[in-house]
Amino acid sequence: MDKWLSHPTALKIISVLLGVLLFAVVHIDPETAPQATVSSVDTSALEAVTIEPIGLDEEKYVLTAMEPTVVRLVVEGSISNLRKNTPLDYVVNVDLTNVKPGIQELPLTLKLPKGIEEVELSPRQVTVQIEEIVSKTFDAQVIIEGQPAEGYVAGTPQVLSEGGNVVGVTLPRDDMDKVGLVAVTMNVEGAVKSVENKKAKIVVYDTEGQEISNAIVQPSTLHVETKITRPYKQVPVQIRYTGTLADNLSLVSVTPEMDQVTVYAEQSVLDTITVYGGAVLDLSKVKQSGTVKVKTTPVDGIEAVNPAELELAVIVEGTTTKRLSNLPITIIGTEDGMTADIASPASGTIDLVIGGAESVLRNVSAEDVTVIAKIDGLEAGTHTIALELELPSYVQPILSEGQTLSATVEILDESASADEQEELEVGGAQTEPPDGDRGDSGSASGGSSGDGETDAASGNGGTSGNAGGALNEARLAASGQSGRVTAA
Template sequence: MDKWLSHNNVAKVIALIVSIILWAMVHLDSGTPVAPTPVVNTKVIPNVKIQVVGFDSDNYVLAGLETDKVRLEVRGKRTDITTNFSDYKVKLDLSDVEPGTSSQPLTHELPPGVQLVSMSPSIVKVTIEAKQSKDVTVNIVTKGQPAQGMQLGSPVVSGSGVVRVTLPESELVELGRVQGVVDINGIAEPIKGKSVKLVAYDKQGREMKNARIVPSSVDVDIPITKLYKNVPLEIREVGQLPDGLVVSSVESDVNGVAIYGSKEVIDGISSYSVFVDLSQFKGTNQTRYTVDLTPPEGSEKIEPSSVTITVKVEPPGEKQINNIPITLKQDNQQLTATILEPAENKISLQVLGAQEVLDKLKPEDIKITADLSGLGPGTHMVPVEITLPLHVGLAESDNSRQISVEIVENVEPAQTEPEVQPDSNSANDEDAVVSPSENVEGDNNGETNVGG
């Protein structure tokens, strides 16, 4: 054994074993852990949203962006590569980019300890367009129908009703209107100060989502009232004034009234009548009546509820009205009528009434008509119908007037023979034919004037 121990190689092996044992004893006693070898991983982060920074959105619009997402490939320790994708950021800085189309680089931000392997794409094409503004008047429309019996007024926008619309230059020329919608379905009371959101539409009626509207909403009032109709007030006179008085004027403090009710009812009303009984006149020259107004059948209300009628009277005056034309009323087109008496086809009348009324009276204000219906050819005495203006009467006690009228049948046009052209040998012959038209007298049109 001594021989084996004295061998050099054996001694070296023994020395190595002892060294390893001593080393292990030292490190086990110190408690120092042995560092493991680090493990590096790679990971792909897809669809990382590009964040645009430094862009002047007040004056420009990002009209085009080649892509808004990128693909990242990163590497690092397993503990550093997180699964929270919000820690991985890609940014596009447009702070110094002018309007137009250009390619811009992308930058990235990664979690600590993580390195970028690749980014696809790393450059993107962008298009920037300048904005322009335009002042537009707001249009407010209503949706639905108000409650039964209510009438909708026109919407009223507070302030100037004008807003400023900002759009890319290429889109601003297509701007059609700025509109707000108010739902009025079933409402029975006015709407006050309702905030209405505004939307811009192009000329084809499509919403322009890129539009910036300032202000974006407006306050609107929607007036609503009961359904009504304004109709004229008609004053009808009944009864007779005391002898020796005539009406100078009858006036009301209103010209018309408002009648409330359903559409079917008020559509059938064209006027409203009040009656004044002249036999109840009590004043010497003027009397005021207060007349209560009753809503027409089927209606709900009338405004005003009463009116004041003023009647003015005075002793009558007289005036002769000359040259009043006579109108013939005839239904037979085969007959022609001529007035024989009066020869001038006009009548004079002595009328009476208030002096103020007589001073304004003209011949054309009086209508005199003779009805020839049913009368045949011959001479006839025909009574005339006299229609006088309100508050004017005849001074004569006998209102009957007659005129003399001659009625004849219309003459058929004469039948003429064709004119015979003489030959050259008989131009001076005393038997040459003469056209009958050369011996016929009449007016240019073959018409007969009635009544001279």
């Protein structure tokens, strides 16, 4: 055996067999290294990668449409690289730099992670629609929703924002042409007091009332308020007076800054209100001409008044007097079937001294004064009647101490027999003035009050006071009014 192994030919044969065996071990075994190296490379398919637009000048244009919005992407790389990257690492862009308004096709660009290569991108182009952006200002409206509680009403909404209700709206040109309304909404359902919203959202609506959601609004909110009040209406202002002017002063005019005010009350109360008389001017505080502020106090069931105070332009002048002669006495209130005549004074007229500012009295004549004898409800016979005076604004009667304004009226019943009428004429007694028409000399009826307060509407009303023979005492608390004065 040793001899055979040492033979050169035998050694060559053995060497060949060993070489074949080694080759088989390396190249035929499926678990060998060359087979593992081939299997480390793989591919991955991403079915919906989002296309991201870049480069658009968003101050001028807006991308309104893009088709498609996703693409299919197949990539290749090592298994380790494929596993460590997420779909967000694969970026597909469409470059909108320098684009113009309109519809156009643009190529896609691809950004892949390191170690990853593109196999397939589908599609490679995208269709985009670009529109020009325009801005426009609108007056935002306030829309009221719901109803206040029963017995209350919603006033006109107010925008309290510093810039008012003007807002700017930015939209694509085509959408801007569809804008129908820019508004905020306030809900007042069941409210019994004012509703306020400091950050009411502004919404843009198209002509069909649908919200345009892509509108950019500046500012985006408004500060708004809606007053919830009782029912209200506007009525004329009636200035009332209290106190008296100084001895040497008389009113020329009292003019409120506005002729009407808004009063709030329950509807049943509101229906009965025709004039507002809660503004009272204290004449004792008026020392010269000028502007005086008075509060508008709620009266006669009124719950609130707007405005809360009034400015009155008050003009005063020195006091003077004027005598009017032969003022005819007018009888009113004669019932059917009766006649009435003035028995005393026989002339049927009186003389009267009036007082007031010189500029006022200058234009007053006998035609401006009416002397009235009211006989309503009196029976046939002879009666002494307290006379009533209708005087111009800011004029008052001046009566000396003990002087009265009265007349004797003879009332005849024409339907009675001659004998009955004669009996009435012989036996008729004088009748004192009714309690409502009696008082101190110079006292006024119609609007007078024990505290010296007097009503006046548009310069008309009554006066009150005590003559006492002195000019200051004769100046009534309502020295600035025209009206009907009763003097016993």
